Amino acid sequence: MSDGRSGQFNRGESLLFLTDEQLRQGIEAMFFAYRGFTADPDRILAKLAYGRAHHRAIHFINRAPGTTVNNLLSILGVTKQSLNRVLRALIEDGLVESRVGTADKRERHLFLTEAGKTLEAELSNAQRARMRAAYKEAGPEAVQGFRKVLEAMMDADMRRAYTKLRETSS
Amino acid sequence: MSDGRSGQFNRGESLLFLTDEQLRQGIEAMFFAYRGFTADPDRILAKLAYGRAHHRAIHFINRAPGTTVNNLLSILGVTKQSLNRVLRALIEDGLVESRVGTADKRERHLFLTEAGKTLEAELSNAQRARMRAAYKEAGPEAVQGFRKVLEAMMDADMRRAYTKLRETSS
DNA sequence: AGCTTATGTCAGTGATGTTGACATTCCAAG
DNA sequence: CTTGGAATGTCAACATCACTGACATAAGCT
Numbered sequence: 001m002s003d004g005r006s007g008q009f010n011r012g013e014s015l016l017f018l019t020d021e022q023l024r025q026g027i028e029a030m031f032f033a034y035r036g037f038t039a040d041p042d043r044i045l046a047k048l049a050y051g052r053a054h055h056r057a058i059h060f061i062n063r064a065p066g067t068t069v070n071n072l073l074s075i076l077g078v079t080k081q082s083l084n085r086v087l088r089a090l091i092e093d094g095l096v097e098s099r100v101g102t103a104d105k106r107e108r109h110l111f112l113t114e115a116g117k118t119l120e121a122e123l124s125n126a127q128r129a130r131m132r133a134a135y136k137e138a139g140p141e142a143v144q145g146f147r148k149v150l151e152a153m154m155d156a157d158m159r160r161a162y163t164k165l166r167e168t169s170s
Numbered sequence: 171m172s173d174g175r176s177g178q179f180n181r182g183e184s185l186l187f188l189t190d191e192q193l194r195q196g197i198e199a200m201f202f203a204y205r206g207f208t209a210d211p212d213r214i215l216a217k218l219a220y221g222r223a224h225h226r227a228i229h230f231i232n233r234a235p236g237t238t239v240n241n242l243l244s245i246l247g248v249t250k251q252s253l254n255r256v257l258r259a260l261i262e263d264g265l266v267e268s269r270v271g272t273a274d275k276r277e278r279h280l281f282l283t284e285a286g287k288t289l290e291a292e293l294s295n296a297q298r299a300r301m302r303a304a305y306k307e308a309g310p311e312a313v314q315g316f317r318k319v320l321e322a323m324m325d326a327d328m329r330r331a332y333t334k335l336r337e338t339s340s
Numbered sequence: 341a342g343c344t345t346a347t348g349t350c351a352g353t354g355a356t357g358t359t360g361a362c363a364t365t366c367c368a369a370g
Numbered sequence: 371c372t373t374g375g376a377a378t379g380t381c382a383a384c385a386t387c388a389c390t391g392a393c394a395t396a397a398g399c400t
Contacts, residue, residue, distance in 0.1 A: 018302055018305060018306075020294075020298060023298040023301045023302055023305075024233075024294070024298070025317070025336060026301050026305070026313075026316070026317065027207075027229075027297055027298070027301060028233075028332060028335060029317055029320040029321060029324075029332065030204070030207055030320060031226070032320075032324045032328040032329070032331065032332045033319075033320035033321070033323040033324050033328075034200070034204050035247060035324070035325070035328055036323045036324045036325045036328060037197075037200055037323055039325060049354080049355090050355090051354090051355050051356070052355090052356090053355075053356065053357095054355095056201070059197075063194075063198075068378085069378075069379065070377085070378065070379085077205065078356085078357070079357070079358065079359090080378085080379070080380090081357085081358075081359080081360095081379095081380085081381085081382095082356060082357050082358075084379070084380060084381085085355090085356080085357095086355095086356085088380085088381095101378095104365080104366070104377090104378085105364080105365060105366085105378095106364065106365045106366065106377065106378040106379070107365095107377095107378065107379085108378080108379070124190075124194070124197075127197055128190060128193040128194070128197070130323060131193045131196050131197060131323070132188055132193055133322070134319050134322035134323040135188060135193075135196070135319065135322075136188075137322040138315065138318040138319040138321075138322045139315075139318070141311070141315055142314065142315030142316075142318040142319050143196075143315065143319060144312065144315060145308065145309075145311055145312030145313065145314060145315025145316050145318075145319075146196070146312075146315050146316045146318075146319035146320070147195070147196065147199055148308040148309070148312040148315075148316075149203075149304050149305065149308040149312050149313060149315075149316035150199040150200060150202075150203035150316070151199060151203070151308075152303070152304035152305075152307040152308045153203040153206045153207055153300060153301070153304040154199075154202045154203050154205070154206045155205070155206045155209060158202040158203075158205055158206060159202070161202065162198060162199065162202045165198060166195060221386075221387070223387075223388085238346080238347095239346075239347060239348090240345090240346065240347080248388075248389090249388075249389060249390080250346090250347075250348080251348090251349080251350095251388085251389075251390085252387075252388055252389075254347080254348060254349075255387080255388090256387095258348090271346095274345095274346080274397075274398070275396075275397060275398090276345070276346040276347065276395095276396065276397050276398070277346065277347080277397095278346085278347070278348095
C-alpha cells in the first residue's frame with residue numbers, strides 16, 4: 001500500500017485503519033443492525049402469518065405501482081415460483097390486485113388495494129420510525145456516510161435497481 | 171416534496187432531511203446492501219450444503235472460542251433446536267469441537283477445529299474483501315458514519331452483545 | 341430430596357426456496 | 371396465415387430451515 005507521502009498517512013486515509021479486526025467489527029455491526037432493522041415489521045407480519053417475502057413484495061409494489069411480476073422478480077432476486085406463492089396469498093387476502101396487461105396480455109400489473117396500502121403504511125411507519133431514530137442519534141454527517149457505504153456494498157445489478165428506484169420516485 | 175428549507179431547521183439538523191422519501195431510500199439501501207453483504211459467503215456455503223446459520227455459528231465460535239451453547243444462543247437469537255441442528259452438523263463434519271465444561275459439566279464449550287478455522291478464514295476473507303472495497307470506495311469519513319448509524323439501529327440487547335464482543339476481542 | 345439450569349432430542353407446523361411441467365400469449369420466420 | 375420458439379405467469383411436488391411444544395438427561399443449588 002505505497003501511498004508515497006512524506007508522512008505515514010495523508011489526511012483522508014488517516015482515519016481508515018483497515019485491519020481485519022476493524023473490518024470484522026463492521027461485519028458484526030451489519031449483522032446485528034439488520035436484525036434490528038427487520039424486527040419491527042417482523043412483529044407485525046407474524047400476527048398475519050406473513051413473512052419477510054410478503055413485506056418485500058408489498059414494499060416494492062407500493063413503490064412502483066403497476067409493476068409486472070417479472071420486474072418484481074429481478075428486484076427481489078427470487079424465483080418466479082417463490083414470488084408467485086407470496087403474491088397468490090396477498091391477492092387472495094385482498095391486499096394486492098393483479099391486472100392483465102393491455103399492451104401485452106401475458107403480463108400482470110400489480111397494485112396495492114386500499115387494505116394493502118394500509119398494511120404497507122403500518123409496516124413502513126414502524127421501519128421508518130426506527131430508521132428516523134437511528135439517524136437522529138447518529139447525526140446528519142453519519143447518515144451521509146451510512147448511505148455511501150451501503151451503496152458501495154451492493155452488487156452491481158442491485159445498485160442499478162436501487163438507483164433506478166431512486167429516480168422513479170423523485 | 172415538502173422540504174421547506176427556508177429557515178425551518180437549525181444548523182445541526184440542516185443536513186438531515188428526514189422526509190419519508192429519504193427514510194425509504196435508507197431502508198432500500200439497507201435491503202440491497204445486505205444482499206451484497208451475504209452474497210459471497212452464501213456462494214461458498216452453498217457448495218458445502220450449509221446455510222447462513224452455519225456461517226454465523228462458525229463466526230461467533232471463532233470470535234469467542236470456548237463459548238457455551240447458551241451464550242451462542244443469546245448472540246444468534248435463534249432457538250436451541252435450530253442451533254442444535256446446525257451444531258450437530260458442524261460437529262459431525264469435524265469443523266467444531268464440543269468439550270464438556272470443567273467447572274460446570276452441564277455446559278458444552280465450543281471450539282473450531284483446524285478444518286473449522288480453515289472454512290472460517292475462507293468465509294471471512296470473502297466478506298472482508300467486500301467490506302474493505304466498500305470502505306475504500308466510500309471513504310474514511312463515511313465509514314465512521316456507517317458504523318454509527320448501524321449501532322443506533324440495533325436493539326438494546328444486540329448493542330450490548332455487540333459492544334461486549336468488541337471489548338473481548340481487543 | 342426437590343428445584344432450577346444447561347443441553348439435547350423428537351414431532352409437528354409454517355415460511356421460503358428450488359425444479360419440473362404446463363398454459364397462455366406474443367412475435368417472427370417461412 | 372401458420373407454425374414454432376420465446377416470454378410470462380401458474381400449479382404441484384419437494385427440500386431446507388426456522389419455530390413451538392413436549393420431554394429426557396445430567397448437573398448444580400438450596
